[in-house]
Every structure is written in C-alpha cells, then in structure tokens.
Amino acid sequence: xxxxxxxxxxxxxxxxxxxxxxxxxxxxxxxxxxxxxxxxxxxxxxxxxxxxxxxxxxxxxxxxxxxxxxxxxxxxxxxxxxxxxxxxxxxxxxxxxxxxxxxxxxxxxxxxxxxxxxxxxxxxxxxxxxxxxxxxxxxxxxxxxxxxxxxxxxxxxxxxxxxxxxxxxxxxxxxxxxxxxxxxxxxxxxxxxxxxxxxxxxxxxxxxxxxxxxxxxxxxxxxxxxxxxxxxxxxxxxxxxxxxxxxxxxxxxxxxxxxxxxxxxxxxxxxxxxxxxxxxxxxxxxxxxxxxxxxxxxxxx
Numbered sequence: 001x002x003x004x005x006x007x008x009x010x011x012x013x014x015x016x017x018x019x020x021x022x023x024x025x026x027x028x029x030x031x032x033x034x035x036x037x038x039x040x041x042x043x044x045x046x047x048x049x050x051x052x053x054x055x056x057x058x059x060x061x062x063x064x065x066x067x068x069x070x071x072x073x074x075x076x077x078x079x080x081x082x083x084x085x086x087x088x089x090x091x092x093x094x095x096x097x098x099x100x101x102x103x104x105x106x107x108x109x110x111x112x113x114x115x116x117x118x119x120x121x122x123x124x125x126x127x128x129x130x131x132x133x134x135x136x137x138x139x140x141x142x143x144x145x146x147x148x149x150x151x152x153x154x155x156x157x158x159x160x161x162x163x164x165x166x167x168x169x170x171x172x173x174x175x176x177x178x179x180x181x182x183x184x185x186x187x188x189x190x191x192x193x194x195x196x197x198x199x200x201x202x203x204x205x206x207x208x209x210x211x212x213x214x215x216x217x218x219x220x221x222x223x224x225x226x227x228x229x230x231x232x233x234x235x236x237x238x239x240x241x242x243x244x245x246x247x248x249x250x251x252x253x254x255x256x257x258x259x260x261x262x263x264x265x266x267x268x269x270x271x272x273x274x275x276x277x278x279x280x281x282x283x284x285x286x287x288x289x290x291x292x293x294x295x296x297x298x299x300x301x
Contacts, residue, residue, distance in 0.1 A: 040079050042108040045101060048082060048089045051125050058136065059099060067096060068103035076101060079110040083121060089113070092121060093128040123151060130162040137193035138186050141175045174200045181208040190215040198224045202231065259283050 080094025091098055092114065101109045116124065126147045129135050135143070148158050159169040175186065175196055182199060185191040185208075195214045198221065199207045210231060214224040248265055255263040255272065261283070262273040274280045 040110050040112055043082065043089055043111045044108045045098070045106065047087075048091060048098060048109070048111075049085070050095050050098070051091050051121070053122055053125055058139075059096060064096065064100050064103060067100035071097075071100055071104040071106065076106075076110050079112050081114055082111045083114055083116050090121075092116070092124055119151075123147070127162055130164075136187060137172065137175055137196070138183055141172045144169055144173060145176065171197060179204040179207045182211045185211055185215050192221075194221040195224050198228050202228060206231070259286065 076097055078094070078097070080097050081092040082089035083092055089111070094111075098109060126143050130140060130143055130147070144158055144162070147153060147161070148155070153161065155169050155173070156166045159166040162169075172193070175183070175193060177200055178186075178196060182191065182196060186193065186196050191211055191214065196211070198214075199210055202210060210224075210227065213219070213227065219227070252263050252265055252270070255270070259272060259282075261275070261279060264271045264273075272283060274283060
C-alpha cells in the first residue's frame with residue numbers, strides 16, 4: 001500500500017496537483033480564477049473534448065454507470081485535468097469521470113486547468129492511464145511502447161516512470177509479439193494476459209489454434225503452460241512393428257520347428273534364441289548345411 005501512495009504523490013507532483021484537496025461541487029466558480037493553474041473551476045461539459053491520444057479505447061459500461069450513480073449522489077470528488085486548446089479544453093486525466101458525468105446528467109464538471117507542451121500532454125496522458133488497473137493488457141502494452149518510442153526510454157526507464165517493475169513491463173510488451181488473431185482474443189476478454197504470455201514462445205502460425213483451447217477459462221495458466229511445452233517438445237511416437245501377416249506367422253513357426261528353439265519377429269527383425277553353446281553350434285551347422293546345398297544347386301545349374 002505504501003508503494004501505491006508514493007506512486008500517487010509522484011503522479012500528483014508531475015501533474016502539479018499536490019495542493020488540490022477534495023471539494024464540494026458547485027461552490028468554487030465564484031471564488032477561484034478560472035484561468036489560473038491549480039485552480040479548480042467548473043467547466044461546461046460541452047466545452048471539453050477527450051484526448052485523441054488517450055491510450056484507453058474501451059470503457060466498461062457497467063463501471064461507468066456505477067460511477068454515474070455515485071456522481072448523482074455525491075458529485076465529482078476529484079477534478080479532472082484539462083489543457084486549453086483555443087476556446088475549448090482537452091482532457092489530460094479523468095475521461096471516465098467526464099463520461100460518467102454526462103451519463104449522470106451533469107452540465108459541468110470540476111477541473112484543473114494546466115498548461116502543457118504537446119510532449120508533456122502525451123507523456124502525462126500515457127502515464128496517468130498506465131498507472132490505472134482498468135487499462136486492458138493490449139492497451140497497456142501499446143501505451144508503454146509509445147512511451148518508450150516517443151521519449152527514447154528503455155524498459156527500465158519506462159518501468160520507473162509508471163511505477164511498475166521492469167519484468168512487469170517486459171511481460172506486458174511481449175503480448176505485442178503475438179499474432180493478430182491472438183491479440184484480438186485478448187482485446188475481447190476471451191484470453192487473459194497470463195494465458196496469452198504462455199504462447200509467446202510458440203511460432204505465430206500455431207498460436208491461434210492453441211489459444212482457442214485455453215480461452216474462455218477452459219484451462220488454467222499452468223495447464224496451458226503444460227500444453228505449450230508438450231507442443232514444443234512432442235513425445236516420440238514408438239515405432240510401430242510391421243503388421244504380423246499370416247505368412248510371417250507361418251515362417252516363424254517353421255523356423256521354430258526347424259531350429260528347435262524360440263523364434264520371434266519384432267520391428268522388422270527375426271530373432272533366433274539359443275540357450276547353450278550346443279544350441280548355437282547346432283543352429284550354426286544347420287545354416288551351413290543349407291548354404292552348402294544352395295551353392296551346390298547353383299553350381300549344378
């Protein structure tokens with residue numbers, strides 16, 4: 001919990017909100033300068049636009065309705081943060097509160113007006129969203145990638161910036177190496193990030209087929225890991241013996257009678273057992289006799 005509080009203070013410092021306290025909506029517009037930084041002002045919802053570079057593209061409808069119900073009862077407890085764009089304002093942080101306020105039937109919303117450069121706007125928008133838990137795994141991965149590319153950050157730098165471990169950032173970024181079909185399953189909520197990460201080591205052409213077996217909670221992450229291991233390291237199929245034909249059985253039977261010992265056929269080979277040196281001598285002499293007869297017959301021809 002301490003780490004989260006520290007993270008919150010760090011973000012507040014980045015946003016310039018360290019001195020902003022909770023307030024009661026509708027009491028501030030008469031006492032605060034609407035254009036001064038750090039002042040909390042009521043801005044008409046019709047004058048505000050969402051941030052077109054908002055990393056989060058989907059918002060949970062049920063969660064928004066719950067927030068709207070809360071706003072109807074208590075108002076917006078925490079102001080959103082906006083920047084002036086001409087005569088309008090663009091949201092930097094708080095789009096959920098903005099959307100929920102519309103659902104709640106509000107006409108304005110408390111906001112803090114800040115003045116940022118385009119680079120600061122992008123960085124703050126990314127970091128603000130990445131520090132929230134409701135960003136989807138793919139949205140988070142794409143946002144981290146943009147943060148690194150736009151601001152020349154290493155994984156370690158990005159991790160420190162958003163308050164995550166480097167390994168967590170690396171694991172999130174790995175999701176972007178998956179095939180488009182698997183990424184679509186994650187975005188639809190059918191495949192969790194944990195299940196999806198097990199597929200990173202699988203060739204892309206095989207990922208979707210395996211993903212379908214694990215999506216919709218059909219198996220645990222451990223079970224999926226096992227499935228992937230078995231896919232990558234398949235057990236060798238035992239070599240099948242040639243089908244035992246009637247002719248083969250007859251041949252084995254004739255040899256057993258001729259040699260007076262056990263004869264068997266396995267995996268394309270015929271085995272003649274001997275138990276003593278006398279057995280071996282007898283079998284050897286029989287074979288020599290047959291060979292001599294065969295050679296004499298050939299010479300006669």
